[in-house]
Amino acid sequence: MTKVIRIGTRDSELAMWQARFVKNIIEHAGYKTEVIPLTSDGDQNLDQPLYEMGITGIFTKTLDIALLNNKIDVAVHSMKDVPTVLPNNISQGAVLHRAASTDILVHKGVDFLEGEGTIATGSLRRKAQWLNKYPRHQVVDLRGNVNTRLQKLEDSEWNGAIFASAGLDRINKKPDNHIVLDWMIPAPAQGAIMVVHRSDDLESQEALSKINHRITEVCTHVERQFLSVLEGGCTAPIGALATNNGDKLNFVGELISLDGKRKARIEKQFPFALAKDAGRICAMKILEDGGAELMEEIKTAMKS
Numbered sequence: 001m002t003k004v005i006r007i008g009t010r011d012s013e014l015a016m017w018q019a020r021f022v023k024n025i026i027e028h029a030g031y032k033t034e035v036i037p038l039t040s041d042g043d044q045n046l047d048q049p050l051y052e053m054g055i056t057g058i059f060t061k062t063l064d065i066a067l068l069n070n071k072i073d074v075a076v077h078s079m080k081d082v083p084t085v086l087p088n089n090i091s092q093g094a095v096l097h098r099a100a101s102t103d104i105l106v107h108k109g110v111d112f113l114e115g116e117g118t119i120a121t122g123s124l125r126r127k128a129q130w131l132n133k134y135p136r137h138q139v140v141d142l143r144g145n146v147n148t149r150l151q152k153l154e155d156s157e158w159n160g161a162i163f164a165s166a167g168l169d170r171i172n173k174k175p176d177n178h179i180v181l182d183w184m185i186p187a188p189a190q191g192a193i194m195v196v197h198r199s200d201d202l203e204s205q206e207a208l209s210k211i212n213h214r215i216t217e218v219c220t221h222v223e224r225q226f227l228s229v230l231e232g233g234c235t236a237p238i239g240a241l242a243t244n245n246g247d248k249l250n251f252v253g254e255l256i257s258l259d260g261k262r263k264a265r266i267e268k269q270f271p272f273a274l275a276k277d278a279g280r281i282c283a284m285k286i287l288e289d290g291g292a293e294l295m296e297e298i299k300t301a302m303k304s
């Protein structure tokens with residue numbers, strides 16, 4: 001008899017939804033599973049912007065520890081929250097078919113867009129891209145899980161706040177009053193769910209290999225490789241999206257100054273079969289084309 005696979009998750013509504021989703025798919029592949037919710041430090045630590053805490057894996061730390069202590073067998077993460085370098089003895093086992101990768105603006109009316117207004121987000125990437133497109137707007141900080149952020153928006157005077165479309169879809173809380181920000185380049189791996197396991201746990205590894213979605217795995221690999229070459233340990237505003245189109249892979253990546261005033265962008269197509277190094281190639285190209293100076297500027301601005 002095979003063991004029951006213990007699926008570890010954070011206990012936010014979104015994380016629980018994702019864990020149950022993974023549970024269903026693994027059980028469909030013929031395994032027994034159990035969901036184990038764990039309280040996460042990430043959601044509790046709200047008195048400082050995430051990017052100022054300088055911590056890698058703030059959302060993943062609790063599950064990493066539980067996995068390495070053999071309290072759980074696999075851990076389910078929003079892939080965009082997973083640092084590009086995994087901890088020792090933890091391996092990527094599966095990436096699920098990606099849902100929407102887009103960002104959306106939940107708003108109280110869109111008349112402000114062409115004039116002045118205030119929107120809220122805790123993400124440097126969203127802030128920088130927003131200010132680049134709407135230089136007359138103010139962007140204020142907003143943190144907390146998806147439910148908290150929706151509530152804070154409602155209780156505020158802000159015109160809107162930015163969310164990942166997939167997150168609101170999953171917990172069935174996407175308000176009618178939203179617009180899709182199709183011009184905004186998402187965070188690397190946004191909308192994708194990653195499942196990790198202890199590297200030496202071959203049984204879990206095999207189970208996860210059966211639920212992996214190859215195209216999403218390849219696209220998110222390209223996006224995360226682009227990020228890892230550029231960021232060099234700092235949480236800079238970087239957007240990246242790879243999409244599959246027949247035997248091609250389309251990539252768009254962007255690096256943008258904190259105030260939104262300067263950006264470096266790359267758009268490039270690769271044969272899908274050559275995706276392995278595509279992220280690195282695009283990162284090197286953007287660095288050559290003025291991205292290196294911009295990256296220095298961003299790093300300096302983040303220190304001050």
Ligand SMILES: NCc1[nH]cc(CCC(=O)O)c1CC(=O)O
Binds near residue numbers: 146166168
């Ligand atoms: N940083 C928090 C986070 N991590 C994953 C999602 C949503 C789901 C996803 O992007 O895969 C969210 C919420 C948001 O960005 O609005």
